[in-house]
Amino acid sequence: MLDLMKLARQMQGISQHLSLEAAAAQDRVVAARGLLTIASTRQADLVSQAETWGDRAPFTAAQPTEPLTTRIAVAVAPEAHTVIATDGSQISPSHHEIAYCYLINTGRVVLHYGQGRFPLLDSLPEVVYRAEDLYQSRQWGISTEEWMGHRRTVAEAVVLAELGEAVQSSLGEDSSLADRVPVLALVDGSLIYWFLEALPGEARDRILPPILDAWDRLRRQNIPLVGYLSASRSGEAMNFLRFAACPFLQPDCQTHCSGDGDSDGANSGGSRVDRAPCGRFLPLRDATFWATELAPGERSPFWRSTASILDLYGNHRVYFCYLNVGPEVARVEVPQWVMADAALCEVALSMVLTQVQKGYGYPVTLAEAHNQAVVKGGDRSRFFALLEQEMIRAGLKNVGTSYKEARKRGSIA
Structure with a gap:
């Protein structure tokens, strides 16, 4: 339990400190503007x-x-367009639970605008329980919990590519829509996977190739991929x-x-x-500076990232710009093949801006993908209850949590 009285004493002086920091930040912005x-x-x-x-x-x-x-006003998105997005959540493994396993839940969202078509909002769960999958990463000195996060990243990319192919296939069935409805694939967060730099080569080869293959599938469908970073610290x-x-x-x-x-x-x-x-x-920060330079709806020049991990990306090297979406300045990232097609890049940015407007400050598809993916406390309880039933049905005995976990859930204090 948090002791608010003790915490309040530590809060003294924080407002003065933040005021001084704000003034110093303004000085830094002035210096950066001169250098620009x-x-x-x-x-x-x-x-x-x-x-x-x-x-x-x-x-x-x-x-x-x-x-x-460069300061370019981003156009309004076409009336008819489609946006797809995925996001992931998980139930982490614990030795104190009834079984050592973990679950990855990938939220899927497809929203059609100006077409009179039903949206898709659901999730795809995957349970990982085999020993060869649970302990595979130990050979590289990577914990199961960390590896679970990496596998979730792969799942999000693969499911996004599957959504893109399905959407394009459905649009192709209607000749009136096939040529005039652009599709956007939206990702929450950066397309630059910085964590890969610290992984051994063999482990990295299990993560990056399937992601890049999924991006290739989107490229073949002519679906621009965009990474949206809110409150970027870059x-x-x-x-x-x-x-x-x-x-x-x-x-x-x-x-x-x-x-x-x-x-x-x-x-x-x-x-x-x-x-x-x-x-x-x-x-x-970049976002702090560009917030003083861009009017709402404007974007900054594009930049080519030189992160060393991008040397492994091939034609998916990441470019980015800063876009004033109104409530904030967001960092928007695209692969090289999107950047190379000016028309494709322009319509992608227009759909991103429209998504933020429809979501009242944050892309609505990303918010909905998160809501579909998130595993709440009740979902977790039902997952382990279902698992317990299956274990008992299989003839296993002494099924239950550890004594430590049981006592934590039912304090007598």
């Missing part, structure tokens, strides 16, 4: 420097693929400005500023103020 002006006049030179010296930098800096002055775009702020002729971080960089790749420039000369405007 400088960088826009010598963008080609800075991109060349980033390509040459980026591997010696202790941070991940994305590279702009459009002029830094600093990849701001890190590019560090090349404009570098006081040295050659931005060789390892030679000039050894030990002064920020080593966090996924959230570069996030947790502390960098001591390097180029880090005077850090920590500043």
